[in-house]
Amino acid sequence: MAVVLSPLLIMGAIHAWSEQQFSRQLRFHELHQSAQDRLRQTDAMLVRARMALRMITIDDRELTCNEIGDRLAVLELPLRNTIRFDADGLVTCNEVGEGLVGMPMPQLEWNDRMRKGVESFEDSGQRGMALGDPAIYLLRRQSDALGNYSGSIALTLSLEDIVARMSGMSQSSGVTVSLVVPGGQVIGSNIVAGIPMEWISDGAALNKRTYRLRPDQGPPLDVVLLPLSENGLWLMVGSPAPPQRVEVILAFLVPILAYLAALLAASWIADAMVLRWLERIRLRILDMRSSARYALLAPELSRAPLEVQQVAEAFDDLTSRVSKHESDLQLALVQMKAAFREVHHRVKNNLQVMLSMLKLQGRGEALPETQSALKVAAHRVAMMAAVHHTLLNEGDLDTVEALDLFNAICNQVDEQKGWGEGGRQIIPDVTPGPLPADLAVPVGMFVLESVSLLCPEADEDEVADVTLHFDREHGDCRLALTCGGGEEGSVEMDRDTSLFLSAFARQIGGTVSVNAQEDGRIAIELLFSIPVPD
Known part of the structure; x- marks a missing residue:
């Protein structure tokens, strides 16, 4: 059954994967379309700001910063400040903020590039000189009547105001809009502070995909990133990730449950037909090993499947042969032990005969030296006989208990010495x-x-x-x-x-x-x- 359901499980997995891929593509197109609308609006604001700055710089009159601001007011740009710099990059006037006159521009290398002939320059993410929030700097070169470099005019556009305007244009309350500056910092979002740097790498614009953000608070977000015409600035549009569709879950869950049910049924069948009987065989073998008594196994497994009964019969046949072989070995071992004891007994008896002969020989000798030598020989034969007598009484053929051996030796010495x-x-x-x-x-x-x-x-x-x-x-x-x-x-x-x-x-x-x-x-x-x- 499990084999039959395997194709169903594979088909369910393929269907669930295809449904998930389709939902991801649909999600990407929804967010991408919303991001495209806001991208066009933002790029239009930047184009108007660039055009207005160009028209101001080609005007022959020396306008003040307040006059420039008044002219730009009709364009409804997210303008934060208007600043004029001299040829050394120092502030000569500004529309917003006090005490900026005489201060250098945020990056002096901007002034060096314009001195070398760069007509216009833009930078995003820098802090505004007056209010300090992130802004876009639009700078344009100015020349005097002789064509020499005389300074530059800078417009700063607030990133916070740009995000607020894009959010005000949103028709869906579930969509969040924010800007991403170089370094991955997110501007205009109170949920996400930053994103990974690889999402805004050089080749990231070619990756048409939806990224998943998991903020510290709130549900996960699906976001899409699009580069703005301003270098290094990205538009991020996000929306809460939708819950998993029930159809996708069921497409994968139902085959899994069916597969598990098939495995459970197969395991139950295997247990009823094979495993239960094998366990009984194992327990019977353990009982035989512990009790050393061999009993027939086939009668106990008479209700088992035919194959298990054949195994039990083969086991009984092998058991009977092993039992007979062990009986023969036990009989041979008993006979061998008896033969060894008989050998020790006969050796002891022979040594006793030799001892008696030595004693008789010593009594008939007239020379003291001969009697002493025969006495020493008799003592040695008696010691060997005592040792063989100890070996005769030992249960093990290969070893002798040290305490029994040395007691017999000491008793023999005491007897010979007359102690x-x-x-x-x-x-x-x-x-x-x-x-x-x-x-x-x-x-x-x-x-x-x-x-x-x-x-x-x-x-x-x-x-x-x-x-x-x-x-x-x-x-x-x-x-x-x-x-x-x-x-x-x-x-x-x-x-x-x-x-x-x-x-x-x-x-x-x-x-x-x-x-x-x-x-x-x-x-x-x-x-x-x-x-x-x-």
Whole structure:
């Protein structure tokens, strides 16, 4: 329906545009005709003033300014003042105003131009010398008997009086008449003070158009501008802008309303046939994602259009395949976790067997050195078995909880060293968090070798505790073992211990350092990094 009504909408827009253009042309011709009548009247007044000034200047008698004014009175011109200037451009007499004698003319370059031979000169928009309101200056050159320049006579025509006479001739009360001087200032209007300069530019006379003025008060005005024969002076005729015709509005509004009604009907049909069912599909998918339970969608959309039912059937088929695939993956994951736990269990059992064999071998050795070496090896195997036992009980295959790991390591160290409650022991200070499972055995062996370095076979009176501190900041980890009670610098790593610590540090991917502090405490520190999950 919307497509069918589109040509109607376009035709209505074209009709409304053509009606608007026709009304603008009709409006221009009405205002232009009114302006032409006033233009002819104004030009006739200027022609009479020029002719009268020419006749006065060719008269042989030296008339005074009052005599000139009396002669011009019969012409009924909007004359404001009569002024005579000498050869230097200074006032010698005037008809209106006091104290003007001896004053220079408003523009001294006027006098220079007449001195150079210009017979007549006109200027519009200048302020009158006596009363100060804008006026038209008509100047004509005078010569003496020898033909030399002796001065000039000027007539000033009041722009306010010209506008008042044109307004008095108007037959329509809705038409306003005013004059525009160079600079865009409007004379004779109490509504508009000025117009844009581009409206009275050099090529503006060729633009036959109606301008729209929006004054601060009152309705908008349609104005027409025509140039007068006086250079730089324009006649402006304006009238309140008429309201928009109802036919033009309806020609454009009715197709728009019909088009909107068609769009509304099309959207309702689309919602009833497609969008409503798509929304139900979207909600069902969200429910499936939140509950992780897959239910058939096709039965719920049995009343939907055929295409939507086909989409629901395809979705149910895909859902069943995905559900079966996920079930297979879950079963495989359970089997894999069980296999990993079985591996850790078997490794732990094998290490227990090795531990028993080492203990039996140590009991049958006669040399103390051999017994000591077998004892150290048994301690290391026992530590690996304890770590695998911790990994066996972890829920995640790739990581191990740091608190569980270090507790198991500390318990194993206490058991191997024979430390118990109320005596010497290793105290864990661990920041919880996951560690990679691959680092569990190297970390346990590193702690065991570090404790062996810090706490060799000591006297029974030696009860200084060992502190195990572990913390992390993002992916940077720090493991420190500290033991007190010795003298500064009293701990030195033998060759085997140094090799073991360095080897485990390299396997972890960190650096190891042994520091003797001022208070007699010894610290072995391991710095390493672990990947940070996104």
